[in-house]
Amino acid sequence: MTEPDLPTVLVVDDEIRSQDAIRRTLDEDFHILCASDAVQARRQMEAQPVHVIVCDQRMPGLSGVAFLKEVRERWPDTVRIVISGYTDSEDIIAGINEAGIYQYILKPWVPDHLLVTVRNAVEARTLQHELHRLDLDLRAGAPVLRQRSQQTLARTRARFDFDRIERAPGSPLDAVCALAARIARYDLSALVLGESGTGKELLARALHYASPRAERPFVVENCAALTDGLLESELFGHKRGSFTGAYEDHVGLFQRAHGGTVFLDEIGETTPAFQVKLLRVLQEGEVRPVGAQRPLPVDVRIVAATHRALEEEVRAGRFREDLYYRIAGVTLTMPPLRERSGDIAPIARRLLGEVGVELGREGLELGDEALACLMAYPWPGNIRELRNEIARATALCDGGRIEARDLSPKVLHGQTGVAQARQGGLLPGSGTLQERLDAIEAMVLREVMLRHRWNKSRAARELGLSRVGLRAKLLRFGLEERAPRPGAAAAASGPAAGPGRVREDDADGDGDAAEAADPADPGTAAGHPIPGMLSP
Numbered sequence: 431m432t433e434p435d436l437p438t439v440l441v442v443d444d445e446i447r448s449q450d451a452i453r454r455t456l457d458e459d460f461h462i463l464c465a466s467d468a469v470q471a472r473r474q475m476e477a478q479p480v481h482v483i484v485c486d487q488r489m490p491g492l493s494g495v496a497f498l499k500e501v502r503e504r505w506p507d508t509v510r511i512v513i514s515g516y517t518d519s520e521d522i523i524a525g526i527n528e529a530g531i532y533q534y535i536l537k538p539w540v541p542d543h544l545l546v547t548v549r550n551a552v553e554a555r556t557l558q559h560e561l562h563r564l565d566l567d568l569r570a571g572a573p574v575l576r577q578r579s580q581q582t583l584a585r586t587r588a589r590f591d592f593d594r595i596e597r598a599p600g601s602p603l604d605a606v607c608a609l610a611a612r613i614a615r616y617d618l619s620a621l622v623l624g625e626s627g628t629g630k631e632l633l634a635r636a637l638h639y640a641s642p643r644a645e646r647p648f649v650v651e652n653c654a655a656l657t658d659g660l661l662e663s664e665l666f667g668h669k670r671g672s673f674t675g676a677y678e679d680h681v682g683l684f685q686r687a688h689g690g691t692v693f694l695d696e697i698g699e700t701t702p703a704f705q706v707k708l709l710r711v712l713q714e715g716e717v718r719p720v721g722a723q724r725p726l727p728v729d730v731r732i733v734a735a736t737h738r739a740l741e742e743e744v745r746a747g748r749f750r751e752d753l754y755y756r757i758a759g760v761t762l763t764m765p766p767l768r769e770r771s772g773d774i775a776p777i778a779r780r781l782l783g784e785v786g787v788e789l790g791r792e793g794l795e796l797g798d799e800a801l802a803c804l805m806a807y808p809w810p811g812n813i814r815e816l817r818n819e820i821a822r823a824t825a826l827c828d829g830g831r832i833e834a835r836d837l838s839p840k841v842l843h844g845q846t847g848v849a850q851a852r853q854g855g856l857l858p859g860s861g862t863l864q865e866r867l868d869a870i871e872a873m874v875l876r877e878v879m880l881r882h883r884w885n886k887s888r889a890a891r892e893l894g895l896s897r898v899g900l901r902a903k904l905l906r907f908g909l910e911e912r913a914p915r916p917g918a919a920a921a922a923s924g925p926a927a928g929p930g931r932v933r934e935d936d937a938d939g940d941g942d943a944a945e946a947a948d949p950a951d952p953g954t955a956a957g958h959p960i961p962g963m964l965s966p
């Protein structure tokens with residue numbers, strides 16, 4: 431290796447003897463420059479790149495640590511080492527973070543120790559550069575990576591094409607997909623409205639993969655699933671030690687999605703306090719990880735979704751108007767399946783194919799009578815519920831074709847809502863009107879509380895009640911003391927288990943587990959969900 435190829439180390443010390451001693455220790459492995467004070471050192475650094483600076487703490491003019499602070503600002507790439515006498519160590523420890531010092535070495539220093547420290551410093555710098563280069567390669571697309579990622583991208587794009595959102599010719603979804611496809615290439619935010627299970631996330635993905643951001647990540651966050659603090663840390667990241675349990679730095683989803691799209695599902699469930707923070711991030715284009723000193727620039731497209739009529743939430747003062755206008759650049763509305771029953775046949779066939787592969791029952795057909803039942807049922811849980819039904823029928827089907835007898839009673843007899851709840855023993859079949867209405871009220875309260883994991887503020891907001899009002903109702907129906915431990919999948923029992931009995935094993939509240947349950951099915955529990963009461 432020729433001299434100029436060696437990493438450059440700048441030694442800053444006003445004592446010429448010390449300078450020489452350091453030079454002799456390092457000059458076999460490094461290209462050494464020397465300076466007697468901060469002024470000379472500055473000049474050296476302005477003239478050429480310096481990999482490592484080894485600086486004495488006691489110098490005329492600026493102290494070592496004070497100069498290294500400046501080095502950190504102006505040449506952050508240079509690894510900083512300080513040498514100090516024992517009596518100066520307190521000053522150094524105080525300044526170690528501000529100057530970003532890699533190592534401090536106490537006098538009298540040992541040559542081998544100094545050599546190893548500087549070697550390690552150079553290695554750390556090289557590694558850091560390597561990481562940076564890889565990151566840039568990934569962003570810019572180094573040739574090989576680019577070629578491979580192009581193939582993967584083409585496959586992913588095809589998988590999430592708007593055409594893969596199954597529908598019948600002339601379906602109302604055509605207009606929704608056409609609008610989404612037209613705006614995909616512009617950096618507009620999009621708000622997807624629609625009941626649960628209508629395909630909002632599927633549409634958001636199609637939008638992302640049809641956009642120029644397709645090569646960058648599409649990340650999803652369900653805003654209803656986390657408390658404000660966790661949501662903030664998930665989306666914006668946090669620094670190690672910023673709160674109890676933050677053992678490591680955590681890169682937030684906004685940073686991970688840099689250049690891509692963030693899909694904020696259930697945005698309507700966020701609290702006003704969180705909405706303020708989100709708005710600031712979107713306005714300023716930068717996130718500040720929890721506990722971090724400085725914000726980081728982020729470039730993401732926001733696609734948000736909610737099952738709520740968000741404009742009404744704004745009018746009612748539950749959702750910030752300024753945030754609404756930020757996220758609702760274009761509004762796309764997914765119609766419920768019951769309003770597009772023509773789509774049921776193609777979607778059911780597609781699902782039959784997918785589920786067949788998953789369950790090892792490929793090639794099943796859908797009988798005419800079974801299809802007629804599927805088309806007559808209103809699907810309150812939309813396509814997610816339809817998928818569960820197809821999976822159940824696939825598992826129960828004896829021959830090569832799904833018949834009406836393979837369907838669950840609710841679909842076979844077209845029962846939903848109150849009729850089904852009564853059949854499942856959830857509603858009394860007799861009693862005064864008030865008693866029956868009470869039973870429904872208790873059932874709704876319990877369902878909403880479960881979905882919000884017993885968070886009263888959120889549940890009250892959804893129900894348009896004050897927290898106190900909600901609490902009074904919970905007490906009245908004996909639901910107040912029964913809040914289960916988070917994650918507990920307890921079967922309902924006790925005084926509230928009558929009218930309000932709802933399965934609790936659907937931990938994420940999206941209705942999956944509930945939709946799969948069926949009293950006539952020997953494989954499921956007796957507690958029967960009420961489709962009309964599932965999370966909308």
Ligand SMILES: Nc1ncnc2c1ncn2[C@@H]1O[C@H](COP(=O)(O)OP(=O)(O)OP(=O)(O)O)[C@@H](O)[C@H]1O
Pocket residue numbers: 594595596597624625626627628629630631632633695737777780813814817940
């Ligand atoms: N048109 C469609 N064709 C095929 N599958 C679909 C269609 N629409 C939705 N699905 C499937 O239905 C399921 C639910 O869709 P998705 O998660 O996109 O709905 P969502 O509206 O975002 O639900 P939620 O609000 O509960 O998050 C997914 O498995 C999705 O792949």
